[in-house]
Amino acid sequence: MGTILDTILDQKRIEVEELKQQTFSKEKKPHASLAESLRNKSLTIISEIKRASPSKGDLNLNVDVQEQGKTYERCGASAISVLTDTKFFKGSFADLEKVREVTTVPLLCKDFVIDEVQIDRANDAGADIILLIVAALSQQRLQELYNYATSYGLDVIVEVHDEEELETALSIQPAIVGVNNRNLKTFEVTLETTERLAERIVSSGALFISESGIKTREDVERVQRAGAKGILVGEAFMTAASLEELFAGLQV
Numbered sequence: 021m022g023t024i025l026d027t028i029l030d031q032k033r034i035e036v037e038e039l040k041q042q043t044f045s046k047e048k049k050p051h052a053s054l055a056e057s058l059r060n061k062s063l064t065i066i067s068e069i070k071r072a073s074p075s076k077g078d079l080n081l082n083v084d085v086q087e088q089g090k091t092y093e094r095c096g097a098s099a100i101s102v103l104t105d106t107k108f109f110k111g112s113f114a115d116l117e118k119v120r121e122v123t124t125v126p127l128l129c130k131d132f133v134i135d136e137v138q139i140d141r142a143n144d145a146g147a148d149i150i151l152l153i154v155a156a157l158s159q160q161r162l163q164e165l166y167n168y169a170t171s172y173g174l175d176v177i178v179e180v181h182d183e184e185e186l187e188t189a190l191s192i193q194p195a196i197v198g199v200n201n202r203n204l205k206t207f208e209v210t211l212e213t214t215e216r217l218a219e220r221i222v223s224s225g226a227l228f229i230s231e232s233g234i235k236t237r238e239d240v241e242r243v244q245r246a247g248a249k250g251i252l253v254g255e256a257f258m259t260a261a262s263l264e265e266l267f268a269g270l271q272v
């Protein structure tokens with residue numbers, strides 16, 4: 021039996037064919053920079069809009085994405101990640117477009133990118149950043165999609181989960197590497213993944229983000245100690261009783 025990642029990628033191949041029937045603006049727009057924030061701020065927080073997930077089910081299904089986006093910006097988010105996958109995360113490109121209307125902070129189109137047309141779609145919807153998951157791509161496709169996205173002026177987070185994926189990522193000399201603490205095949209989450217891969221990332225000179233499973237100030241300190249300059253937080257923000265308090269608590 022295949023993994024959840026295999027199932028998601030099968031669905032993406034269907035969606036890519038559908039997207040190819042549509043036309044998107046290929047305009048190169050000015051893009052707000054995530055890399056600049058990672059270089060200059062002591063902690064870059066990427067706050068995610070995540071209605072639901074394969075591992076946790078519904079998190080905040082009926083969230084008002086514009087209100088959530090505005091609150092993230094007010095609380096000090098350096099970037100906002102919007103899950104655009106519908107089948108597994110109950111998000112959409114419409115969510116991304118709605119958030120774009122109300123904020124100027126950099127927006128990450130969080131999806132499973134396997135084809136250039138998805139990057140056209142993300143750029144058209146107003147994204148500033150895309151994610152490329154090494155586990156979903158060959159080295160050659162990773163390089164091609166990275167070049168394609170950066171030719172739009174988009175920032176790219178190249179996501180890895182283990183040593184082998186990290187070496188593939190570093191072979192294309194990415195500006196930003198994200199370590200996903202969640203194993204996308206088993207759903208296991210541990211911050212040890214960030215700690216294990218940290219030294220190699222820091223010594224490569226890439227900007228370093230830790231993703232998933234971050235809920236407390238202790239978690240933030242742990243990944244910062246390892247060398248991460250940014251964190252990507254979804255579930256904790258989507259289920260927080262008070263976003264303001266959680267934000268303040270993570271940054272103390």
Ligand SMILES: O=C(O)c1ccccc1NCC(=O)[C@H](O)[C@H](O)COP(=O)(O)O
Binds near residue numbers: 204253256
């Ligand atoms: O979250 C999942 O269940 C999931 C399953 C399969 C593929 C990807 C998945 N999540 C995407 C993410 O990487 C997270 O949404 C993101 O890093 C935030 O994680 P968290 O703070 O733990 O919600």
